[in-house]
Amino acid sequence: MEHRLSGAGERAGFVVELEGFSGPLELLLELARAQKVDLAAISILALADQYLAYLRRARELQLGLAAEYLVIAAWLLYLKSQLLLPPEKREAPDADQMARDLAERLRLLDAVRRGAKWLAERPRLGVARFPRGMPEERPLRRDGGAAATLAQLLRARARLGGCRGGELVRMPRPRLMTVEAALERLSRLLAGREWRELSALLPPDYMELLPRRSALASSFVASLELARRGEVELHQERPFAPLLIRRR
Amino acid sequence: MTAPDPLSIVEALLFAAAEPLTEAAVQEVLGERGDAGTLLRELQRQYAGRGVRLECCGGRWAFRTAAELAPFLARIDRRARRLSAAALETLAIIAYRQPVTRGEIEALRGVAVGRGTLDLLVETGLVAPRGRKEVPGRPVMWVTTPRFLDHFGLASLEDLPRLEELEGASLFNPADDR
């Protein structure tokens, strides 16, 4: 919906849209512009008349008017009445000053609005200028050191208690096969020079998935170690074929 | 590995970053390898006239595409939100009169500043509160941020045309607007 109002009669020539105004001062500024004179030389009396006429027209057209338009209207009416009186009869002796202040405010608003327009025409980031589309995360390197105190370190040592005198405490043997164990086992099981599959040499009690994998991996490493020492030979027909082992 | 060219380090650092970096931040990465100020200006010189420029906004450095190439970058996602006339006007008032309270902005615009307008400006990172005015009610004062400069491609607030200039030229020249 668009409301277009033509300025009535003798001052015609301006066409304004009520919806285009964000407030009474902007409307006043627009009306002042229509006087086509420097804002310093603006006629507040003429401006007040135009403003009031404009509001009357808006009312006739039943346009909603915000309260602030009416507040300014009342104030302008009062200012006008004061300006029409000779200075010695005014209740507001500073009426001329009030008129100058209004003109000053309109000038400042006008300048700021031009500033806004100037900003809007700048090559804005994300509109005319673009940042890197794929910014890269810089790697993080920690260089903060530790916050531990000597007391904490010593407490930790004390907690470990048991291993006094430089003697290792043996924990229950894990169900995972170490390379050492595999090495010992392979050395023991391999006899004679016939080829045997490495997988056949895994311990039978290691049937669960994880222990079996650990037994296979450790036995494989152990077989490589034995081959390196020159104690065994390894043979594999092709990739993924059974790995064969025999004593050298 | 040979020691990397310090200019390459500055180039890579700024290319990787999404946000502008201060000279001090660049110097920290460089360490003893070179002088950030000298290298930044050298890099800016090398990129002058290319499709990407090294810009310095409010003492922060960032690579940005050249403004005149905008028509070719239409397919790039335009993340910047359109600012309403009211938001732009509020922003201009803050830019020119900072630090300024909401009440002062309203007095100048002659209309209440909608909560949403300031919120939007804060959300887009263009303005920020700074301090309170020592008057009854101690209202928050608003200022523009470094991002404001980056957003509008201004080297500093000094780049804003002076209000008197804006006011002076053919203020009510009937030909000049609307």
Place this chain on the structure above:
Amino acid sequence: MTAPDPLSIVEALLFAAAEPLTEAAVQEVLGERGDAGTLLRELQRQYAGRGVRLECCGGRWAFRTAAELAPFLARIDRRARRLSAAALETLAIIAYRQPVTRGEIEALRGVAVGRGTLDLLVETGLVAPRGRKEVPGRPVMWVTTPRFLDHFGLASLEDLPRLEELEGASLFNPADDR
């Protein structure tokens, strides 16, 4: 305004793109202004040896910072890190029994030493690998660093009190911690 350099268009386009671009996509933006393939390769040549490279991966082009510069671009986190009980125990074992393998640490603590625990100690600069144990698998051996002594204000490893001495002081009653 003079017509923009097509090379600048390609440069700006790749810089601002949110994802790597195919040659066809670049050509579409260029239109009749140039051959995307030729321009991409020319741009790649210009950036070779700089801090940023134009890379083509799976037929898509993108700028990337030079991989070899990564160590120089690292953000440095200088916050001191709190050591967990597990890390402290591991550190104590390394301090008292060095050089020691991970397997030996595990045997002493009776639980597996998480990869992160040793990594953390290495990151904080308190421990370092030194040599390998001549047993099958040749595991790495761990020792404390000079920084370890510095950090805990020790003149030498000899200064570390023995366990019996620790037990004398109620401060180090194992029950009072954790």
